[in-house]
Amino acid sequence: MTDNTQRPHDGQTSAPDLPTTYAPADVEGPLYERWVERGYFEADAKSDKPPYAVVIPPPNVTGSLHLGHAFEHTLIDALTRRKRMQGYETLWQPGMDHAGIATQNVVERELAKEGKSRHDLGREAFVERVWQWKAESGGQISGQMRRLGDGVDWSRERFTMDEGLSRSVQTIFKRLYDDELIYRAERIINWCPRCLTAISDIEVEYDEEDGELVSMRYGDGDDSIVVATTRAETMLGDTAVAVHPDDERYRHLVGRTVRLPLTDRSIPVVADAHVDPQFGTGAVKVTPAHDPNDFEIGRRHDLPAITVMDEHAVITAAGPFQGLDRLEARSAIVAALRAEGRIVAEKRPYRHSVGHCSRCKTTIEPRLSMQWWVKVGPLAKAAGDAVRDGRVAIHPQEMEKRYFDWVDNLHDWCISRQLWWGHRIPVWYGPNGETVCVGPDDEAPGEGWTQDSDVLDTWFSSGLWPFSTMGWPEQTPALEKFYPNAVLVTGYDILFFWVARMMMFGLYAMDGTPPFHTIALHGMVRDQFGKKMSKSFGNAVNPLDWMDTYGSDAVRFTLARGANPGIDVPIGEDWVQASRNFANKIWNATRFALMNGATVEGELPPAEQLSAVDRWILSRLGRTVAEVDALYDDYQFAKLSDALYHFAWDEVFDWYVELSKTVFFAGGEGARVSGRVLGEVLDTLLRLLHPVVPFVTETLWTTLTGGESLVVADWPADSGFRDPAAEAEIAEVQRVVTEVRRFRSDQGLQPGQKVPARLTLDGTLLAPHEDAIRQLLRLQPAADGFHATASLPVAGVTVELDLSGAIDVAAERKRLAKDLGLAEKEKADAGRKLGNEAFLAKAPEKVVAGIRARLATAEADIERLSAQLAALPRA
Template structure:
């Protein structure tokens, strides 16, 4: 049976096996496993295609897919799928970070449940226990990435503690050490008394907490000086008081000594320009072993550094406070000072910034400690220069300022951690004080008294090597030759400092000045629909797996991508996810309709001369959309990509083209075969355009529509300028304007959607749409005027088109009068504005001719509108 003679009812026509409704659960796993088993995501370094590679921020082995991951992976996957379709050889490499502190905490909690500690097992057995946990329970997020649809090359999965990456870590440590860019020193570092390890600045989360500000008088009489502190217990370690050298209040005290209360020690009063004389009393206590700023003052003035707390933040100073936890010591010290009459003022609550361990949330303690550091000066300068000279582009450009603020002011990086899980520092110490750094191909020194450093490296040290270590560095592999530097890094602006800067420093250093990526594409944080930060305490946290389960991965992805504007935070809500699911259903229904009506992708498109204006219009619109989407993807405007495709699919294709084509598609008349071919082509191209963001539903629909194996390897649509038809677009825009105005009028009057109204249409020929009158009447539910037709309402549409309607018995007269009065007021306002401008001689003489001509046209239109509205009001029934 041919298409033209198919007389089956719509419900019995072929749909290629598509069910009546889209069920994501029946499609997603099946399609994903087919993609992976077929090798569609595997990267071939021997390919002659141009390369496109993308760095996945390796999730923690302890982690699960949260909404930030889902956004990050959606955007990266969209770019990867786009580039495959555009003919690139794509490498998107998956893997996990060993997450030193987080993972060690997980396993230590398990041991604690058995009344054991890691020390009961010993280092070797404990590390074995962590590897067992990793094999059994770690990496759940990798399976969740599959649920989301990540098109990663699973054959290349890496782990920051695997053999190859461990070799890379040891190699770069030795190179940095030999270049004097790694050193060991006593410095003030962030210390977590719970995790018992040093933390880098980026592992400390700051929040405004309630505390107390206590003002204490040191000394007596004319030599007394008052200092204020939020940590009174640290006064036990004071070794000076500092004032500004130009502060007239204290010049007579500079160089003298004052007695430190409770200790009997005398400490100097020193002058230092770091002190702000306008803050507080203008005098500060100096505790070099327990404050980073005080440490710097101590270095400048050669002050001793007295450590008053152990690694668990317990006071070690002999006397009444010895053995007290810092929070016990604080009020005890204040009480003792109060008894001596040394407390001048107390302010509670006093809100101030407090640092917390990002893993366990314990308040961080600044602590003088012997640690390993990276000397970041030359590395950070190189990272800044790479952006300044254009080798690396940050998108959006305005976020470059944040990047420079970080790399231009970077402190040396504390890389040692007092943990057992991680890359152990490859330094050996000898019995006579020898220090030897051991590379990956070297044997460590042996013999009595030799031992390896007990510390491990900061997790960010190994993840900073990710763009090249995962490709086999330090070996010069085919993967590095093909895919390094990577094409784009997609990540949230919140880890611009954590990860991006470290990858830049290491990549430029290890790879002979080649930055690890060409573009850094930054997005914002995911927030709720009201723009509020997601927090468990707010009760607004979204679990993406829950949305995937209920609405499907495509709906979840589309919701996230549709909110992703460059550098801006991403608002989402469940209502929007429901709307995204409805959009997927709309595509499903449109494709089923097309299949039932014989849409085809077989053969060439008909020549434009064989097409109706409706077919020419949709093909022309398609070309514009392809061009817009290409431009928007090129500038990482994911939200605008989604919005453009949403409105083209929903508005142009479904609401207009399918409706306009129904009479042709359901007939055997002229143009039916051509429209079926056009419809097939439009859906084919639309599904390709949507595939990067919503891969599952597009794969299911496209393979049924085309009969091809997979959309993953389909070619990306390109603009065919020969199909751009301005005349057809103008013609259809005029048709849409008429239908839209009538529909708006009907809605204003509360007419039922199916209720028909008699109408006379005049002036359609003015804009060349008189041949479409039957379509207009069909879409707007308008009957031809009969013998008793009486116009009771008039709509004037741009272009001199008038729609006279007989609304007797159907119209709400009061509502129509209100509508016309509103239109009249708007027309009168427009008329007054135009007359005002044209009556201004200065404006008319200086403004360009085309501007003056446009205002004259607006004036004429306003006058015509007022005449039309007056006639319509006159024609309304009086009752």
């Protein structure tokens, strides 16, 4: 490891303007604001540079930075920082989503503290109150994005209810309406009885819960049939019982009616292929107004749809259960059926999946409702074709199947929400039943007309994000320059909802041009045990806490180092601490280098003037640049971060700097040359690291080079320099040092303990490295009286050591002998089993392979321990 406590050689001074320790809190905030003030992140739509644009998945205006945001933003920031350094006109488009339900709930809770509801204010005043809340309290995530180092163009920040974006929404709604791709119809939707609105599939969270499965008999005698349900209260709205057409058990009942208990109605038995005859009794109750599958059965058989609950999930059906909440009604109805002898079986607890509103956690109620819908068939086909024909690539490619499974089977999309906050549906109803859809340039109808009271699903406006943020429907310079985006970086969890909608709308609005060339999907952040992070689990982490403790670079590097495409990312605080240590290592090693002559001034000397160590590190540098470039282009953030980590720590700091210390301390021309090489390596390394760890690298690079900023510096190109001979030579040096270090450790020597040694290096490639080898291994020259008590042949050379007095020989011999005995016993035991034919015939191959591995390990241990015993000084 680099000894950063050593003093510089004569003629050098302390590292300029670099404190002895790195304090992220003193650096990050002022540095970020300087970047913003200098306009480094602002994109010029009139630039001649090639474009590279990425939109931020817009966080909710109610939200705050969580680890998922930090993870995704780190990846996008790394991509855009690199492209900016490569000479692209780079736009990372920021903004926020108005988050209809979430925001309305926040403001309604504020009103409740005042003893008021939105109805007390009225629609117009309530919406004004939401805008006021947004101005005062919304958008705290913007400040947190600055803490993380997001290189977004703040001058282009957008909000999904900005005037320009509202114009985009109204424009595309009218176009879809005029093309008969938007319509109004009564269908089953997800209904939240607390939020009093329809909600999208993505706003439904499913959890396993203990409920009850009740089997009940409809009808009597030979004409009876048994059905089962977890929602007994819905039986009041049953309008049929369905069985499979091929089910012989019920063939005699098809076309007949059975008596519906607790009511004065009889309902038909219908045959429908949707029914699974192997599940339960093979007969299902059909409630078209309260179940999506039942609704479809009802349509096929022309069944009436009877709504038995209002929007609060309170029973409305006439009779003794009217006015009861659905859960109260469930218990009461089961009790009434039991009293009539209709209950055949009850299973409690019955574990099943139950949908909840993601905002308020209320159990969702499927409900028949008049809503607005998008006819997705032709739009979804276009979205699928764009991937199939190669216009859009999904990365990793194995995620394509999930995408096609979704877009090829997409149902029409319910886009209306019964809220006040959001884009109001631009449809007006006349006094005589007329309907008019109003575009952004159309005048609203006059007296006697009323506008639809619903607003649009938040996903409708966020689906326009790649082009609405750039001024569409106007053909703006930004739209011409930056559409389509280069890549969309997002989680696989919203592949179906947000990504698919952007694909559909982008292709529709932009004449068949998809919104991005590549969809790069990442996984979800989980805790160190792979468990989903959640406040309810007690394992949720506020990334700002980790940033306060370890710095933003440490959080970013930890997240990037875990980012394998499409795979979930486990993360623990220990890993963030390790990344902080890496940042400190970069800092300390760069200070040491600056103290010892590292510089970027002047040209690199030609290869023939460089030592093998210098040529080795420049060759490894070239290979690392090429490797990192290839990994960036393949969105392999974990692998490129790991490659940079090991190159920096292992090769530059632990080997090159250490091997060069003797040269630095000697001074002269050799030190000047190595200082220039080290400056070149650090310059390139800091550029390579900058997109992932921007703060520490910026501070070090500007000190090293005097350059303006890494944000606008050039991305390093592969020099093409390769020197396999130097790489092979230094590999032999590393082999010698590693083997002798292992021997020293095995002999119980302390790392800094010096011992006399004789190195036989004459005539070998290692001869020029003797001083460096001796320094790294703490080996003194052999003086008079030297007695070689150990001899190590390594890499074609011999290292002899005099351990007299350095160790307790008797104690070490006893320890090694004991370990040797255990290894020999292990070898004998494994050998006996492998020599037993009966055992081998019966044992699984996995077990046999394990025993063979044990035998190989034991044999290697015996060889190693025997050599160590032989190398001990003789008594």
